[in-house]
Amino acid sequence: MIDKLSAISAPRLTLCPLSAHHGYQTMKPMxxxxxxxxxxxxxxxxxxxxxxxxxxxxxxxxxxxxxxxxxxxxxxxxxxxxxxxxxxxxxxxxxxxxxxxxxxxxxxxxxxxxxxxxxxxxxxxxxxxxxxxxxxxxxxxxxxxxxxxxxxxxxxxxxxxxxxxxxxxxxxxxxxxxxxxxxxxxxxxxxxxxxxxxxxxxxxxxxxxxxxxxxxxxxxxxxxxxxxxxxxxxxxxxxxxxxxxxxxxxxxxxxxxxxxxxxxxxxxxxxxxxxxxxxxAKNHMLVMPDADLDVVADAAVNAGFGSAGERCMAISVLVTVGPVADDVIARITDRMAKLRVGDGTLGCDMGPLVTAAHRDRVASFVDAGVQAGAKLVVDGRDIVVDDRPDGFWLGPTLFDNVTPDMTVYTEEIFGPVLSVVRVGTYRDAVDLVNANPYGNGVALFTRDGGVARDFEQDVQVGMIGINVPIPVPMAYYSFGGxxxxxxxxxxxxxxxxxxxxxxxKVVTSRWADPATSPSSGLALAFPTHD
Missing domain, CATH: 3.40.605.10 (Aldehyde Dehydrogenase; Chain A, domain 1)
Incomplete structure (x- = not known):
């Protein structure tokens, strides 16, 4: 969650038209x-x-x-x-x-x-x-x-x-x-x-x-x-x-x-x-080898780039366990290419970042990731949205081969940047999550109920999703990390x-009838019940 009190080009994207399936008419804002x-x-x-x-x-x-x-x-x-x-x-x-x-x-x-x-x-x-x-x-x-x-x-x-x-x-x-x-x-x-x-x-x-x-x-x-x-x-x-x-x-x-x-x-x-x-937050999404990778790819894109990544429950780190990383990245990249970026009033998938300063801040983390040696798979910097040249744009961005010492991993970026970290085993993945100073949200994708049960017990995070990428509780449960x-x-x-x-408050009351329950007199011993 971010709020303040005080150079590889992405492709040009066309401004999204109003899509009828969204069910909206263009509404005049206040x-x-x-x-x-x-x-x-x-x-x-x-x-x-x-x-x-x-x-x-x-x-x-x-x-x-x-x-x-x-x-x-x-x-x-x-x-x-x-x-x-x-x-x-x-x-x-x-x-x-x-x-x-x-x-x-x-x-x-x-x-x-x-x-x-x-x-x-x-x-x-x-x-x-x-x-x-x-x-x-x-x-x-x-x-x-x-x-x-x-x-x-x-x-x-x-x-x-x-x-x-x-x-x-x-x-x-x-x-x-x-x-x-x-x-x-x-x-x-x-x-x-x-x-x-x-x-x-x-x-x-x-x-x-x-x-x-x-x-x-x-x-x-x-x-x-x-x-x-x-x-x-x-x-x-x-x-x-x-x-x-x-x-x-x-x-x-x-x-x-x-x-x-x-x-x-x-x-x-x-x-x-x-x-x-x-x-x-620095929310991780763990992908086990037995997971449905199409479901994983959909979840990673939805949870990583919804609201331009400006969510405290956004997935910013994808942790692949075992040999599934290349397959997962290919599926995610294919879905990212279909995302429509533009003016949020016109039925697009992803809008701009909230301010120019915040857009520049997020872009600086992409720069740092490249300089640190992470593989930039999809670059959202320098994105151009037709008819909105002055908007605060930064497109969906995907890194691979990110390591825990890189700032793209250690810092809360709060933007549309998804980092892939590769690990060998389930225990490596859990240790990675537990070593992180944040403990807001985490997700595990698997078909193995035993792994899911162990994960609920092992992980030191306040909100856990099992095959759910954004585990925001219903109102009658409590939210927090x-x-x-x-x-x-x-x-x-x-x-x-x-x-x-x-x-x-707890109130202890006595309403005795003086006629039937006269005073018992002085008694300085600590009161007990009978």
């Missing part, structure tokens, strides 16, 4: 002269004069400017969330669930609007953007069941005349810091559960694609969410630090690169906050998400 903050169910320009440019990655043109909060703006937005926290936290579960369900219905009915906004600012293809919204909807649907998820336990007569029950209560104000690669889905991993549990939220979108959350805020208002419960704080590092430092913010959820995740975790916990900070891919103890959504956004 355009704003100014992308503002959102506070108390209204847009708020703030007092800071600082602004950032919002760019369409397919054209290279600036489409809007986004407010960058200063300290005063951040205090204003956080204060609104703090004012609303007590009343929202004491609202009935029925009220919260009904608003959540109305939000779900509105989002489902208008999800193509949101997909168009994502494509216009991030660049991913419309189908991919719609898939992002749909996966986020799964968490909203999970949060619609919050009355059940927040049920406590009750034990009658644990001792004579004494009952015990448990409850979970909201934290208050929570901050959510979101990356550019999933401007709608990643925030939805957190805010439906936080709001359903009775918290108020302040969401800080990426400054690269900030409009999706402003559109979402309008939808929450339409669903009937009270003022101050859902707030958007636009900006850069100053906005992030305000959330990390504010005494009114009880918890912070973050998704981004590992260095920034560590920074967020250390600064927020130093200020006494509860933190879940999901960091970077191990090692340098996670700082904090809680994963996103699922039961862990509910526990993260609530505090537990």
């Amino acid at each position: 355009t704003e002269a100014l992308v503002e903050h959102w506070v108390d169910n209204a847009r708020y320009p703030g007092t800071s004069a600082r602004r950032g440019a919002v760019t369409n990655p397919a054209t290279g043109k600036v489409t809007a400017s986004v407010c960058f909060a200063d300290e005063a703006d951040a205090r204003h937005v956080i204060a609104a969330a703090a004012r609303a926290a007590r009343s929202w936290g004491r609202s009935s579960l029925t009220t919260r669930a009904r608003i959540m369900f109305r939000f779900r219905e509105l989002l489902n009915a208008r999800k193509e609007e949101l997909a168009a906004i994502i494509t216009a600012e991030h660049g991913k293809a419309l189908d991919d953007a719609l898939g992002e919204v749909t996966r986020g909807l799964e968490v909203v649907e999970f949060a619609c069941g919050m009355p059940h998820l927040l049920k406590g336990a009750f034990s009658e007569s644990v001792s004579t005349g004494i009952n015990v029950h448990s409850k979970r209560q909201p934290l208050g104000v929570v901050g959510i810091i979101s990356p550019f690669n999933f401007p709608a889905m990643v925030p939805m991993w957190f805010y439906p559960i936080a709001i359903g549990a009775g918290n108020t939220v302040v969401v800080k979108p990426s400054e690269k694609d900030p409009s999706a959350l402003l559109w979402t805020a309008e939808l929450w208002k339409e669903a009937g969410l009270p003022d101050g419960v859902f707030n958007v704080l636009q900006g850069d590092k100053a906005a992030v630090d305000a959330l990390l430092d504010s005494p009114d913010v009880a918890a912070v959820s973050f998704v981004g690169s590992t260095p920034i995740a560590q920074y967020v975790y250390e600064r927020a916990t130093a200020n006494g906050k509860r933190v879940q900070a999901l960091g970077g 191990w090692k340098a891919s996670l700082f904090g103890d809680s994963h996103a959504h699922g039961v862990e998400g509910v526990h993260f956004f609530t505090r537990g």
